[in-house]
Amino acid sequence: MTELAAIDAEVVVCRACPRLVAWREEVAREKVARFADLTYWGRPVPGFGDPAARVLIVGLAPAAHGGNRTGRIFTGDRSGDFLYASMHRCGLANQPTSVARDDGLELHGAYVAAVNRCAPPGNKPTPDERDRCLPFLEREIAALTDLRSIVALGAFAWDGILRALDALGHATPRPKPRFGHGAETAIGPYRLIGCFHPSQQNTFTRKLTPEMLDAVLRAA
Numbered sequence: 372m373t374e375l376a377a378i379d380a381e382v383v384v385c386r387a388c389p390r391l392v393a394w395r396e397e398v399a400r401e402k403v404a405r406f407a408d409l410t411y412w413g414r415p416v417p418g419f420g421d422p423a424a425r426v427l428i429v430g431l432a433p434a435a436h437g438g439n440r441t442g443r444i445f446t447g448d449r450s451g452d453f454l455y456a457s458m459h460r461c462g463l464a465n466q467p468t469s470v471a472r473d474d475g476l477e478l479h480g481a482y483v484a485a486v487n488r489c490a491p492p493g494n495k496p497t498p499d500e501r502d503r504c505l506p507f508l509e510r511e512i513a514a515l516t517d518l519r520s521i522v523a524l525g526a527f528a529w530d531g532i533l534r535a536l537d538a539l540g541h542a543t544p545r546p547k548p549r550f551g552h553g554a555e556t557a558i559g560p561y562r563l564i565g566c567f568h569p570s571q572q573n574t575f576t577r578k579l580t581p582e583m584l585d586a587v588l589r590a591a
């Protein structure tokens with residue numbers, strides 16, 4: 372078994388955060404009206420993509436009715452539609468849509484993960500929950516031996532990646548680099564790039580446009 376497969380196997384059975392376990396399972400039981408007849412995943416969501424990735428894209432956590440429903444990160448919601456459409460335009464994905472684990476989506480040269488692997492209430496993991504989950508991201512970064520660029524989708528991911536790199540022995544520059552859309556910093560062998568999160572709030576208000584996301588992914 373590869374290290375990435377071993378990480379995935381550990382992620383999907385993790386129950387280390389009681390609050391998040393209760394929430395992800397409650398959401399999976401109660402569902403939302405438009406998905407009432409579907410069976411939700413309701414478990415932690417592993418990373419996804421190409422083991423030879425040169426680009427790692429990191430979000431906050433699975434969405435309650437997106438990744439927590441489908442079992443694949445950024446899959447089955449509008450944020451995922453926005454992200455994978457951009458990855459497809461940039462040559463990182465074989466198709467522009469991401470609706471289910473068996474939809475045929477393949478990533479080329481890219482891997483997608485999140486700081487927290489369980490959907491959190493209000494999209495807000497606590498600092499303890501973040502720290503408990505970060506070792507999975509650390510191990511993925513170490514296992515992706517061709518990795519060169521890491522894209523942080525939002526400030527929470529930016530902070531989580533800095534912590535993960537620090538834990539891997541790649542000291543964070545001081546003062547700590549601040550998140551911003553297009554912010555860039557070099558840490559160890561990696562280039563970290565900030566990007567606004569493709570949340571519905573950001574994309575509907577055009578705080579993040581398809582062109583802006585494409586530009587970040589092309590730079591990465």
Ligand code: SF4
Binds near residue numbers: 382385387389500503
């Ligand atoms: S958030 Fe991470 S550490 Fe916490 S239960 Fe989920 S997978 Fe485990």
